[in-house]
Amino acid sequence: MAADADSDSSFILHPSSFRGPSPLVGFFVLVGHSFQRHWRVRQMGWVSFGLLGLTVAWVAAVTLSAAGWRLEDRRNRRVGATYRDYAEQLRPTARYETMGADLKAAARLQSYPPTTPTTRLTHPVETPTPLDPTADALRSLMLSVPAAVLGSEKFRHEWAFTHFVGVVPLGAFVGFVLPLFTLAFASGALGTERESRSLVWLLTRPLPRAAIYVATFLGALPWCLLFGVGGFAALCLAGGALGREAFAAFWPAAAGGTVAFAALFHLIGATVRRPVVVGLVYVFFFEALVALLPGSLKLLSLSFYTRSLIYNEAIDAGYPAAMLEVPEAVSAATAWVVPAAATVALLALGAWRFGRTEFRDDT
Amino acid sequence: MPLATAQPLLLFEQASKWYGSVLALNQVTLELTGGITGLVGANGAGKSTLLRLATGQLRPTLGRVSVRGTDAWDWRARRLVGYCPDADAFYEDMTGRAFVLVMARLCGYDRREAHRRTEAVLTRVGMADRADRRIAGYSKGMRQRIKLAQALLHDPALLVLDEPLSGIDPIGRQELLELFQELAAQGKCLLISSHELEALEKLTNHVVIMARGRVAAVGTLPQIRELLNDHPVSVRIDVDVAREVARRLLDNPDVLGVEVVQGADGPGLVVKARNPKRFFPAVGRVLIEEHAEVRRLEPLDESAHAILGYLLGGSGRT
Numbered sequence: 201m202a203a204d205a206d207s208d209s210s211f212i213l214h215p216s217s218f219r220g221p222s223p224l225v226g227f228f229v230l231v232g233h234s235f236q237r238h239w240r241v242r243q244m245g246w247v248s249f250g251l252l253g254l255t256v257a258w259v260a261a262v263t264l265s266a267a268g269w270r271l272e273d274r275r276n277r278r279v280g281a282t283y284r285d286y287a288e289q290l291r292p293t294a295r296y297e298t299m300g301a302d303l304k305a306a307a308r309l310q311s312y313p314p315t316t317p318t319t320r321l322t323h324p325v326e327t328p329t330p331l332d333p334t335a336d337a338l339r340s341l342m343l344s345v346p347a348a349v350l351g352s353e354k355f356r357h358e359w360a361f362t363h364f365v366g367v368v369p370l371g372a373f374v375g376f377v378l379p380l381f382t383l384a385f386a387s388g389a390l391g392t393e394r395e396s397r398s399l400v401w402l403l404t405r406p407l408p409r410a411a412i413y414v415a416t417f418l419g420a421l422p423w424c425l426l427f428g429v430g431g432f433a434a435l436c437l438a439g440g441a442l443g444r445e446a447f448a449a450f451w452p453a454a455a456g457g458t459v460a461f462a463a464l465f466h467l468i469g470a471t472v473r474r475p476v477v478v479g480l481v482y483v484f485f486f487e488a489l490v491a492l493l494p495g496s497l498k499l500l501s502l503s504f505y506t507r508s509l510i511y512n513e514a515i516d517a518g519y520p521a522a523m524l525e526v527p528e529a530v531s532a533a534t535a536w537v538v539p540a541a542a543t544v545a546l547l548a549l550g551a552w553r554f555g556r557t558e559f560r561d562d563t
Numbered sequence: 564m565p566l567a568t569a570q571p572l573l574l575f576e577q578a579s580k581w582y583g584s585v586l587a588l589n590q591v592t593l594e595l596t597g598g599i600t601g602l603v604g605a606n607g608a609g610k611s612t613l614l615r616l617a618t619g620q621l622r623p624t625l626g627r628v629s630v631r632g633t634d635a636w637d638w639r640a641r642r643l644v645g646y647c648p649d650a651d652a653f654y655e656d657m658t659g660r661a662f663v664l665v666m667a668r669l670c671g672y673d674r675r676e677a678h679r680r681t682e683a684v685l686t687r688v689g690m691a692d693r694a695d696r697r698i699a700g701y702s703k704g705m706r707q708r709i710k711l712a713q714a715l716l717h718d719p720a721l722l723v724l725d726e727p728l729s730g731i732d733p734i735g736r737q738e739l740l741e742l743f744q745e746l747a748a749q750g751k752c753l754l755i756s757s758h759e760l761e762a763l764e765k766l767t768n769h770v771v772i773m774a775r776g777r778v779a780a781v782g783t784l785p786q787i788r789e790l791l792n793d794h795p796v797s798v799r800i801d802v803d804v805a806r807e808v809a810r811r812l813l814d815n816p817d818v819l820g821v822e823v824v825q826g827a828d829g830p831g832l833v834v835k836a837r838n839p840k841r842f843f844p845a846v847g848r849v850l851i852e853e854h855a856e857v858r859r860l861e862p863l864d865e866s867a868h869a870i871l872g873y874l875l876g877g878s879g880r881t
Contacts, residue, residue: 221671397652
């Protein structure tokens with residue numbers, strides 16, 4: 201073998217064709233290499249897919265149900281009727297009819313209990329008072345409001361949309377799918393290299409360590425975005441027309457949140473030996489709990505800013521703020537700047553730390 | 564001569580490395596300028612730690628490690644260093660050729676140059692015709708060759724090879740030894756750790772012996788021997804009158820012990836003695852006076868094994 205090779209002093213260096221290596225080339229090659237290494241979906245990826253599948257199925261089931269995401273066809277358990285029927289029952293005509301039926305029933309006391317049971321017990325306030333016409337008029341006016349409101353197509357759409365946004369993008373996506381997918385892919389950028397003990401091949405290249413950190417992040421980021429925004433698209437498509445509207449409005453927020461989470465989980469992946477465990481604890485204890493607590497602690501949670509972005513987008517689209525449950529949401533500018541700054545800061549911190557850390561995973 | 568080349572290629576200056584409360588390397592001072600240097604020592608003696616410090620995988624807790632004056636931790640130092648790690652972890656799904664090519668590209672070479680270098684090093688390690696199989700299906704020897712190939716890619720001045728001969732069959736080992744000698748002849752500096760002491764002895768005269776985190780000895784094997792003149796020597800003497808010779812030798816104050824053994828073609832002695840300069844002439848006199856017919860006279864512990872065993876005392880397992 202060795203005898204086959206050139207035996208002169210430069211078996212590699214041919215001065216005529218020699219081109220000096222460039223760290224910049226190495227950096228971009230590492231971005232591509234890291235991206236390619238990620239196409240192999242790991243266990244955590246399959247778990248995420250499974251959970252996304254369940255969530256999508258649930259959203260689709262709600263969408264296809266009789267009531268869908270709309271208010272008017274939902275059943276009110278206390279009343280025992282849909283909201284549309286209840287609003288009808290509160291209108292003066294219906295209330296007088298009910299009173300008439302009750303009087304007839306009272307006249308047939310002998311046959312008590314009534315042969316046709318009423319669907320619900322009428323509240324005293326709903327009983328018409330024809331002998332006190334002023335009070336009756338006021339009462340009729342008040343009790344006609346629900347039917348009038350439900351008659352408004354604008355209100356019905358706003359309610360359905362904000363309800364969908366509260367449950368799917370703000371709830372299932374930001375609270376569950378986004379962190380899970382980002383964790384699955386971002387924590388593996390350096391985490392899998394450490395687990396498989398192949399990090400040594402990167403660390404022995406003539407590349408600055410900070411560049412290795414940033415390049416592996418950039419290599420994993422397209423996967424995070426693909427599955428983060430793709431997961432969002434899947435959830436939204438399962439929501440029908442409302443979902444399509446939500447996706448068109450909120451995908452930038454989903455992408456922004458993905459990038460910030462990816463920077464965080466990349467740092468965790470490079471720092472600890474069990475990044476998935478630490479990441480899951482972070483997602484389900486810190487993000488899930490702290491983001492819901494009142495007070496300023498939630499300003500530390502990344503998902504709070506994604507929620508604020510969605511909130512602001514919805515407000516800008518003309519939906520009423522009162523219908524969206526994002527307490528103390530920050531402005532759109534803040535909600536963009538803070539995660540962007542956090543991304544840069546987390547990357548800088550990670551690169552700095554990675555540049556100083558010794559990896560002895562194979563010892 | 565430019566300053567850069569005037570500096571030693573690899574320099575350890577009072578370098579110590581602690582892993583928590585464990586001292587892995589203790590005030591090591593070492594200077595390599597060229598040629599092949601063998602690094603031997605028992606498990607846990609600090610060989611791998613030393614090699615990782617040299618390749619910038621670790622940073623010394625105290626002291627300094629530099630490659631041509633650049634701190635070994637600095638990425639620029641890695642342009643001068645090729646490292647063949649002991650750990651056997653690859654991207655198993657890749658072919659050997661694809662792996663070496665990616666390593667070349669990561670060194671910063673453009674596509675054409677990377678291809679050219681990949682083929683050159685694969686030919687050099689004898690893997691050019693076998694490199695299109697997945698690494699997962701490689702034998703230990705083939706994996707070692709691929710590891711070696713990636714270390715050669717950027718034509719480094721210093722090659723740090725951690726157990727490069729482990730798992731390689733005798734023919735392959737001979738090929739690699741020749742390759743190492745060729746590389747040294749090209750002016751490269753090789754630092755090779757190995758448990759295969761005999762192989763290292765064939766390869767180089769310059770040995771660094773490590774024990775318990777310290778460099779116990781540096782130099783050629785005869786030099787080390789010289790340093791250890793009090794170190795007992797063992798000699799195998801096959802003679803017909805073994806018992807008589809043994810009796811006479813036991814009267815010599817330099818002789819520590821004599822054991823009569825039965826060889827394939829007759830009796831023999833294993834003599835353990837100190838101060839070889841006085842002992843060997845005395846042996847000669849005894850043999851002549853006894854009219855002994857000597858069939859075999861062989862020092863048993865000229866190898867690094869024996870020196871190492873002596874240096875390491877009770878823990879000298881190699």
